[in-house]
Amino acid sequence: MKVELQYLVVTATVCTLLFSSCCLNVSTDETRAGSGPGSNSPAVNFAAFREHFDRVYDVNSEEFHRRHLYYQVGDKNKRETETCRGGTVDTFCTLMNSKNSIQRHAYLKNVSLTPQSAQYGINKFSDFSQEEFKDLYLRATADRAPPYTGLKTEGLPAKFDWREKAVVAPVQNQQACGSCWAFSVVGAMQSVHAIQGSPLTQLSVQQVLDCSYQNKGCNGGSTVRALNWLKQTREKLVPQKEYPYKAKTGICHFFPQSHGGVSVENFTAHDFSGQEEAMMGQLVEKGPLAAIVDAVSWQDYLGGIIQHHCSSQWSNHAVLVVGYNTMGDIPYWIVQNSWGTTWGNEGYVYIRIGGNVCGIADSVAAVVL
Template identity: 30%
Template sequence: MSRFHRVYSHDAEKASRFEIFKKNLKFVESFNMKTNKTYKLDVNKFSDLTDEEFQARYMGLVVPEGTSSLDSHKTVSFRHENVSEIGESMDWRQEGAVTPVKNQNPCGCCWAFSAVAAVEGIMKIAKGNLVSLSEQQLLDCSTENYGCNGGLMDKAFNYIINNQGITTEDSYPYQESQQTCDSTHSAAATISDYKTVTQNDEEALLKAVSQQPVSVAIDGSGAAFKQYEGRIFDGEDCGTNLSHGITIVGYGMSEEGNIAVNWAGHPWTI
């Protein structure tokens, strides 16, 4: 409670949270005893939450029924499909195309953070300047999405295109909740289009990330994801229930020979 500044309204809530914490701690300790895992878990600020509570508060990807992924623009040719050579590794953070990691806090608008990070990256690559852009503008003004109740990155891109741009974080700062749309801010970045990486094609994804940071959807519903501490999150623990929008900002090869991708400063295998 002291470490993560947790305060409970009454003793009954404290007792119930303690039971959840003990269950999560037991899971962490049991997991870390396994010798075949490529990553570690630890207690964190989510350890007094159930898996369902964690997903409800901190995820926010809403995938339409009948689709398994983000499939807008799927009939349009993939922008980087003809890339012939890619390096053994890429880290867009080292290239200055990634802002410091941001925190959405308990508002299910991962879709806005994912979209903004991708636009920030391509603007740096195209224009030479890294500018922190406004997730709050998307949260308030992207009416195709559902604010803190979830959304999709492609609909966020649609808003930026149709609105003729998005403003800066400084001029329209993040409030952790949906507010009234303020359309008076001038645009700091614009995009004219976006493309979708070919579904279930890791080579295509690798080509895309070699050229720019890429918005992607992952399954963030599992207990291991909630308690993740470090190293490479292995694919056997990755499900297909797409619930979280993130941005891939690089890739490389692990010591074990797995291709790993970096997102928000953390490594994942693909």
């Protein structure tokens, strides 16, 4: 009984730490962890978690027991010995080898102790296994991009955010479909279209998903291959309302050339690793950028600035870089994700500038319309 009581005390303490929304001392509201519901959620047990995140699986079902297990103790990655063989020790292997979700959160939090650091804990993905999360959401592939050899832009502002110019569409939700690559490309296109003076219009992600034959729809794709397809075919993307998102791959719906839409004239794709200041210049000059990142640890992200624990070795997710801020102690990229507004900082993630954190600079594409 004494051992059980000690276990309950330790468990309660860990849960309290995971759900605390006052664990940061940050200088701006933007980088404050906890703008999403996971940070101050009352979900200290699985019943509360299900209610908070509107989970509807039957309590007597196999899915309920499986989700409860993932939420409570996580799962052992089935492919860990294959992926991490050879004695390699990195963040991916550490996370995948964590025996349970509490250990995973503790690991992430222990290396995130600097000011404004990212915070991790229970969020909308906490009843997913690590492998399931990776298979559903991390389906982007990165084509090797040439190193950037251009000049750096002089006189850049200390802070720049395309959202402030009303040319960034609201955060979308890809749902259980590996379509991040399409959301990233379409996000860049619709922003550049608005920057050029047209009304901000959400373009059809489903059209890219169904018709970009060089990619695999919900099973994954590449931003560069999608842009290549758009450039070569001069396919015009129609508004989302004409070709709505279904979160599943469908049959391509063709439109006549006379139909209105937005097409890609050209694009650039470069590796800015070691040259993130030049990447800032590209953002200011050309508009929001489509980037491929390592997002393995983002399953547990609540908010704040990611400064550690993601590498450039496991590019797996496409995002849209919409701005940067170098005014505080920790300069950071402002990145729009496609997992809905209940994730992260109301759908955004902040990544430290410098050091190519999460591989943010490895493969970065700018669109020309």
